[in-house]
Amino acid sequence: MAQKGDLLLQMKGVQKRFGGAIALRGTDLSIRAGEIHALLGENGAGKSTMLKILAGVHVNDGGTISIGDKPFTTGSPQASIEQGIAVIYQEPSLFLDLTLAENVFIGRQPMKGVAIDWAQAQSEAARLFAELGVPLDPKRQARGLSIADQQVVEIAKALSMNANIILMDEPTAALSASEVERLMTVMKSLKAANKAVIFVSHRLDEVFAISDYITVMRDGATVSENPVGGTDLQKVIKEMVGRELTELFPKTENKIGDVALEIKDLTNPAYFRNISFTVRHGEIVALAGLVGSGRSEVARAIFGIDKYTTGSVKVNGKDLAKGSPVAAMAEKIALVPEDRRQQGLFMIASVNRNISMESFDRIKGKIFLNFKKERALTEIWREKLSIKYEAQSNPVESLSGGNQQKTVLAKWLATDPDILIVDEPTRGIDVGTKAEVHKLINAAAGEGKAVLMISSELPEVLGMADRIIIMREGHKVAELSRLEATQEKVIAAATTGSKGA
Amino acid sequence: SAATKLKIAHIPKLGTIGYFQAAEVGVQRACKELKATCAYKGPTEITAAAQVKEINAAVQGGYNVLIIAANDKDALVPALKAAQKKGVTVVTYDSDVAQAGRSVFVNQASSEGIGNALADSAAELAGGEGDIAVLSTTPDATNQNVWIEFMNKRLAAKYPKVKVVATAYGLDKPEESTTETQGLIQKNPTIEAIVAPTSVGIVAAAKYVSGSASKGKVFVTGLGLPNDMKTYIKDGSGAQASLWDVENFGYVAVQIANSIRNNKQSVKVGAVIKSAKGDKGVKSRKVIKGAVGNEVLLGPATVFTKDNVDNYNF
Amino acid sequence: MKLKLRFSWDTSILIILAVVWVAASLTTDNFLSSINVSQIFSNTSEITIMAFGVIFLIILGEIDLSVASILALGSSMLGWSYAKGAPIWLAIIICMAVGTLCGFINGWLVTKVGLGSLAVTIGTLALYRGIANGILGTNTINEFPEFWTGFGFDTIGTSFIPQSLPVIILFGIGFALLLHNTPFGRRTLAIGQSPEAARFAGVNVVRHKIIVFTFTGFMSGVAGVIYTFRFSTAQADNGIGLELLVISACLLGGVSIFGGIGTIWGVIAGVLLAGSVESWLTLREINAQWRTIVTGILLLISVAAPVLINKAKAAKVRAENKS
Amino acid sequence: MNFLSRFKPSSREGSLGLILIVTIAITGIINPRFLTGDGTRDLFTSTAVVALLAIGMAPIIIMRHIDLSVASTVGLTAWFIADLCAKHPEFTWVQCFIIGPIIGMVVGVINGLLVAGLRLPSLVVTLGTLYIVRGAVYVISNSVDYNAQEMPPSLLDLGQKVYFGIMPFTFLLVIFAMLITAWFMKYRKAGRDCYAIGSNPHAADLVGIKVFRRTFLAFVFSGAMSGLAGVFYLMRFAQVDSTAFYGQELAVVAAAVIGGVTIAGGSGTTVGATIGALLVQTIQGGLAAIGVDAFWKSAINGLLLIVAIYADRTLARKSENALLAQRIKERA
Numbered sequence A: 001m002a003q004k005g006d007l008l009l010q011m012k013g014v015q016k017r018f019g020g021a022i023a024l025r026g027t028d029l030s031i032r033a034g035e036i037h038a039l040l041g042e043n044g045a046g047k048s049t050m051l052k053i054l055a056g057v058h059v060n061d062g063g064t065i066s067i068g069d070k071p072f073t074t075g076s077p078q079a080s081i082e083q084g085i086a087v088i089y090q091e092p093s094l095f096l097d098l099t100l101a102e103n104v105f106i107g108r109q110p111m112k113g114v115a116i117d118w119a120q121a122q123s124e125a126a127r128l129f130a131e132l133g134v135p136l137d138p139k140r141q142a143r144g145l146s147i148a149d150q151q152v153v154e155i156a157k158a159l160s161m162n163a164n165i166i167l168m169d170e171p172t173a174a175l176s177a178s179e180v181e182r183l184m185t186v187m188k189s190l191k192a193a194n195k196a197v198i199f200v201s202h203r204l205d206e207v208f209a210i211s212d213y214i215t216v217m218r219d220g221a222t223v224s225e226n227p228v229g230g231t232d233l234q235k236v237i238k239e240m241v242g243r244e245l246t247e248l249f250p251k252t253e254n255k256i257g258d259v260a261l262e263i264k265d266l267t268n269p270a271y272f273r274n275i276s277f278t279v280r281h282g283e284i285v286a287l288a289g290l291v292g293s294g295r296s297e298v299a300r301a302i303f304g305i306d307k308y309t310t311g312s313v314k315v316n317g318k319d320l321a322k323g324s325p326v327a328a329m330a331e332k333i334a335l336v337p338e339d340r341r342q343q344g345l346f347m348i349a350s351v352n353r354n355i356s357m358e359s360f361d362r363i364k365g366k367i368f369l370n371f372k373k374e375r376a377l378t379e380i381w382r383e384k385l386s387i388k389y390e391a392q393s394n395p396v397e398s399l400s401g402g403n404q405q406k407t408v409l410a411k412w413l414a415t416d417p418d419i420l421i422v423d424e425p426t427r428g429i430d431v432g433t434k435a436e437v438h439k440l441i442n443a444a445a446g447e448g449k450a451v452l453m454i455s456s457e458l459p460e461v462l463g464m465a466d467r468i469i470i471m472r473e474g475h476k477v478a479e480l481s482r483l484e485a486t487q488e489k490v491i492a493a494a495t496t497g498s499k500g501a
Numbered sequence B: 001s002a003a004t005k006l007k008i009a010h011i012p013k014l015g016t017i018g019y020f021q022a023a024e025v026g027v028q029r030a031c032k033e034l035k036a037t038c039a040y041k042g043p044t045e046i047t048a049a050a051q052v053k054e055i056n057a058a059v060q061g062g063y064n065v066l067i068i069a070a071n072d073k074d075a076l077v078p079a080l081k082a083a084q085k086k087g088v089t090v091v092t093y094d095s096d097v098a099q100a101g102r103s104v105f106v107n108q109a110s111s112e113g114i115g116n117a118l119a120d121s122a123a124e125l126a127g128g129e130g131d132i133a134v135l136s137t138t139p140d141a142t143n144q145n146v147w148i149e150f151m152n153k154r155l156a157a158k159y160p161k162v163k164v165v166a167t168a169y170g171l172d173k174p175e176e177s178t179t180e181t182q183g184l185i186q187k188n189p190t191i192e193a194i195v196a197p198t199s200v201g202i203v204a205a206a207k208y209v210s211g212s213a214s215k216g217k218v219f220v221t222g223l224g225l226p227n228d229m230k231t232y233i234k235d236g237s238g239a240q241a242s243l244w245d246v247e248n249f250g251y252v253a254v255q256i257a258n259s260i261r262n263n264k265q266s267v268k269v270g271a272v273i274k275s276a277k278g279d280k281g282v283k284s285r286k287v288i289k290g291a292v293g294n295e296v297l298l299g300p301a302t303v304f305t306k307d308n309v310d311n312y313n314f
Numbered sequence C: 001m002k003l004k005l006r007f008s009w010d011t012s013i014l015i016i017l018a019v020v021w022v023a024a025s026l027t028t029d030n031f032l033s034s035i036n037v038s039q040i041f042s043n044t045s046e047i048t049i050m051a052f053g054v055i056f057l058i059i060l061g062e063i064d065l066s067v068a069s070i071l072a073l074g075s076s077m078l079g080w081s082y083a084k085g086a087p088i089w090l091a092i093i094i095c096m097a098v099g100t101l102c103g104f105i106n107g108w109l110v111t112k113v114g115l116g117s118l119a120v121t122i123g124t125l126a127l128y129r130g131i132a133n134g135i136l137g138t139n140t141i142n143e144f145p146e147f148w149t150g151f152g153f154d155t156i157g158t159s160f161i162p163q164s165l166p167v168i169i170l171f172g173i174g175f176a177l178l179l180h181n182t183p184f185g186r187r188t189l190a191i192g193q194s195p196e197a198a199r200f201a202g203v204n205v206v207r208h209k210i211i212v213f214t215f216t217g218f219m220s221g222v223a224g225v226i227y228t229f230r231f232s233t234a235q236a237d238n239g240i241g242l243e244l245l246v247i248s249a250c251l252l253g254g255v256s257i258f259g260g261i262g263t264i265w266g267v268i269a270g271v272l273l274a275g276s277v278e279s280w281l282t283l284r285e286i287n288a289q290w291r292t293i294v295t296g297i298l299l300l301i302s303v304a305a306p307v308l309i310n311k312a313k314a315a316k317v318r319a320e321n322k323s
Numbered sequence D: 001m002n003f004l005s006r007f008k009p010s011s012r013e014g015s016l017g018l019i020l021i022v023t024i025a026i027t028g029i030i031n032p033r034f035l036t037g038d039g040t041r042d043l044f045t046s047t048a049v050v051a052l053l054a055i056g057m058a059p060i061i062i063m064r065h066i067d068l069s070v071a072s073t074v075g076l077t078a079w080f081i082a083d084l085c086a087k088h089p090e091f092t093w094v095q096c097f098i099i100g101p102i103i104g105m106v107v108g109v110i111n112g113l114l115v116a117g118l119r120l121p122s123l124v125v126t127l128g129t130l131y132i133v134r135g136a137v138y139v140i141s142n143s144v145d146y147n148a149q150e151m152p153p154s155l156l157d158l159g160q161k162v163y164f165g166i167m168p169f170t171f172l173l174v175i176f177a178m179l180i181t182a183w184f185m186k187y188r189k190a191g192r193d194c195y196a197i198g199s200n201p202h203a204a205d206l207v208g209i210k211v212f213r214r215t216f217l218a219f220v221f222s223g224a225m226s227g228l229a230g231v232f233y234l235m236r237f238a239q240v241d242s243t244a245f246y247g248q249e250l251a252v253v254a255a256a257v258i259g260g261v262t263i264a265g266g267s268g269t270t271v272g273a274t275i276g277a278l279l280v281q282t283i284q285g286g287l288a289a290i291g292v293d294a295f296w297k298s299a300i301n302g303l304l305l306i307v308a309i310y311a312d313r314t315l316a317r318k319s320e321n322a323l324l325a326q327r328i329k330e331r332a
């Protein structure tokens, strides 16, 4: 067993190229036992690539890596697992057909004699979920789990491996405050057990709350490594982005117009009941609540992905047909979904094909698509959102997580919607760009668009919204104006609000 | 003009089954006598489309005689017509095409003769009275349908107490033929004989019966190769089978093609064709009017029983 | 990575096709003769026509195994109605209408009833051919007007161009444009890549699938017309077993069986490759049994070659990076 | 008790079993002889080959692959064994049962190396080997075929052997294979890996599953089962030529798919696959036993297949709805 402070992992001058693109140009990182080490950097800086090399997904082209005093064996996830490394990937990749218990223990199921001991696997999994504060049913299939719950299962899986080095690539991106707190408790106990945690996050407040060390990366190289006491927020941001950021939530006062979207008594008994609210032109309304409170389902119902049983959705006073995204799009509604890999993007398709997917009218001649216009459209949005990619024709799966998220935003903003529904719009986006995205959303509202924003990041909710609607277990429990809202009030309503409200 | 050198393409229904392999032996025997070039162009699936490809390729390859057992009486005609226009002699055997597609058809035996033989054998196995059933190939197999028709006529005339109560189709596959045999017996508990005028169906039926509770109660007869049927003819299930001399079949077809091509032999109905040396003692064959047009008969079928089956090896 | 692989697949099949053509014309006298080229085209005409529909389905992530049965049912209805006295143009329309209806039924069962397309079309494979069997029984209809039976068999004037070729070229260009240059084609690819994301992108997945199933049926009906006239035969077992050849042609042409990837020209190259190799071997008098083996080897090479090439490339790149 | 409950079919297999029983009952009512000893025995005998292949195919489909070469492999083994037996009259059933799976495994190894080793799409690979193996039988056999007289009597006798009046030896082996694989797929890590690989191949790599080994072995297993099925084929038909079992691969896929093994991978069981095979055969045998008009038979067969899939789907939806209802209760 490692002692606190032992050097567990050392990476020196690590390099990695993908075809022509250089992801890592000589990165250093050293991790000690009993330490939580944050890895920060802009989208595309190479954080995930670093972790994936350790996870055995990629092989580094240059540099040296050692685990303890032994050289690190690269090349297969299996080898990494055997060397005591567990990974929570940025994109959850569960086995949707299998139960949660199986997902946690796949390949390492507890045995009784020659047979797998299912009862034990299930009780172990249940224990892990409870520890993380999310009481999921271990016998349930993973299919249909919300992205946040999927992340919880991923975390449980990594914990169950009992590894010495735990890599966490944006584990909190999909989680709301209370789950994040639980996770932090777990991280602290890992630290107490003299394990090492590498933690990647774009939520800098969390980073400062829990890490012992902070390494900042930029353009594939290490910029700085400091103990958390030896640096501060502004300094870290400057190192990451290369400039000062004065305002994170640049709220502008917009002229608020007529009601654009009116939701009345919307009910789908399995997910939400009697939800009513309005969003006016020029207004940003936030839907807040814990993971699993049913916010995404409300958004899906409005946009027509799912059907609702009773209630109504009105756009500019007219009833909107239920269950038809085509009808919703005809009314100029856009929905930026929460799960970019499954719902937002066509992973093997190129960047420009993704961006033009909802905007054929803009790039079409009479019948045929005009590829030139398509490329021009992509170029516009690359500039607006500073999306990083090597070529428009590259598949989006080769983009970094944050840049994938920007692509989803781009394709929907390109439709120039009247009503913009965004579900976790800045999930995985770095601070610099986050400010850009917020500016864009504000600008959209400024143009008179109605914006409905779902977000689990409280500062974002408080900083951006004109009004906040809070949901708990499928019910609307509170509605607060910008002036009334405080962090405490929102959390209180989300966790204990009465369902009758 | 001098006799042209024969270049013969033999196109059976299916290249891979014993029946046509036996015919090919006869084709080769004739080729050797005639010093002709011969090729066996058996398709691997039993379709007209596959045969059309073989026909076209043979014409392009410079073959001047086609010996064909047709998978379809009409679908081959356009291709065969085109071949004939290029001076190719076409002789069909075993199963015919429309008159326009060939010079003459060599028929295994008169359809009536086969029908009668089937009827006699079935009546004998059923003991002169009782129910019998038919297991054929496909519902639209020309040969089988004609034979069954003649069999029914003979039964009505000569064995009025023998009744055909059901007809099933095994598609010339062991799997389907077996299932259909089971079905026949389950559906018609009273049947005493199954007539299978197909070399695949008869074996499947005989195999099933020999291993079921019906052994000794239901008897199988029909058209089958002696080697295929030996086991069931001798194992006490009392099966019978009959067939014409398949090997001579191929031989005769080639010899007739040669007579047409090199000896300017007429094949109008009524003409007489002198037989070749190797034709198992037959001196001459007469062109008669068949169901489709002019045809030549191969000769009677042999009935294989446990007393004679060991004398044959094909 | 993926893009390069797709590119290599297309190129590899084109290279193989070129090699086959050169080798064939060097080793046989008449491979490139007008009559043989015309026969390659006419022998593959039904497969090509059906593949134009099936490729859209495979790209969608679905499959249709019943195409050859639809061909047979359409053909039988053509013959049946013609024999009953319908004018030939009406009989042709009936054939295509029956095909369209069959395709629609497949699509309806898959999308509205929610059954898997593989299972459904294994069922309708038996069903459609069975209906053809029930209607025509042992009958074969083969008296068709000369003008039509020449179609597909004859060539245009004295050239080597078979009459069915313009139809195929027309369809080919039309479908290539449809798949690669229209929103409809883009949506087809999108559904195949991720049906869920397509729904979020406002694609009416159900309607789209029904449309594609329906026009695949229509194309099978067209193939039925060509088949009927090419062999001058309307009967229940027309085109039996063609479904696997159609699918092999698509796969040979680089269409991903998992959906989302495929090109029309790839499929055309795939069909031509299969047809050319078969013709070559036939001319070389290599018997049908060996041809079966060669078909299989060709399929294996077409998938293995790009992967092996890519592996070699990657190894080279890695070696360069290391040094 | 505990032991029994291990094999208790989940609701999916339960619903399939129900459909099977209903189908058998309907046939039995129309023609009672379908349910007599001979009738039941025939049902089992005629299902044995396809069921064995479906059991071999199930793990492959569960892994999101497919093996289309099985029917050709059956043809190859059946012919090869008959050929060997014809040349070695001293052979008994023992040699056949050893040689069959070995020949099948050779094909499986080739498939496995191509699919697992090079990561090629299995549909294309096995479509290729379907043609190659069948072509090889054509060429090797040179159109020679074999009949009962050339086969070992001990093998044919075994093929006729029936227990309890209804259970043929071959189907007993099928049940044995079904139970072993069902247990393996549920209670061994390797079995669970198959489900994981089919469910999310990419994630399977990430969690360190030995994807190559599992995939490779699944194809070898399927090959072995095809080889054994080749022996069963001989025991049943006592005749073989180079076209034996031609074109039956889709029947095997149909059996597995109807048995609830989803083509998209990740779910299904060998118990389901076996029931699926029985169902397909019951429909076919039932139609023969009822004496349906030959011309319409294939149409009705197709229709019934669709009805069976529909019924299964409806029953499956019932259990989904039950889950949803439970959720609604929770939320209330």
Ligand SMILES: Nc1ncnc2c1ncn2[C@@H]1O[C@H](COP(=O)(O)OP(=O)(O)OP(=O)(O)O)[C@@H](O)[C@H]1O
Residues within 6 Å of the ligand: A018, A019, A021, A022, A023, A041, A042, A043, A044, A045, A046, A047, A048, A049, A050, A090, A388, A389, A397, A398, A399, A400, A401, A402, A403, A428, A430
């Ligand atoms: N498989 C791949 N093929 C090609 N390029 C890749 C691949 N994976 C990553 N890259 C590129 O490498 C660079 C670093 O990506 P990486 O995913 O490590 O960024 P990151 O720091 O994790 O960003 P984010 O915060 O957005 O997740 C990016 O430019 C990305 O486009």
Ligand SMILES: Nc1ncnc2c1ncn2[C@@H]1O[C@H](COP(=O)(O)OP(=O)(O)OP(=O)(O)O)[C@@H](O)[C@H]1O
Residues within 6 Å of the ligand: A143, A144, A145, A146, A147, A148, A149, A174, A271, A289, A290, A291, A292, A293, A294, A295, A296, A297, A298, A338, A454, A456
């Ligand atoms: N198809 C489904 N079947 C069963 N349960 C589901 C399904 N979809 C979602 N759930 C569950 O329903 C609950 C509500 O999920 P939902 O996605 O609406 O949460 P949310 O409030 O939007 O949270 P987040 O913003 O984190 O996604 C979750 O517990 C989720 O696991």
Ligand SMILES: [Mg+2]
Residues within 6 Å of the ligand: A047, A048, A049, A090, A169, A400, A401, A402
């Ligand atoms: Mg990342």
Ligand SMILES: [Mg+2]
Residues within 6 Å of the ligand: A146, A295, A296, A297, A338, A423
């Ligand atoms: Mg959500």
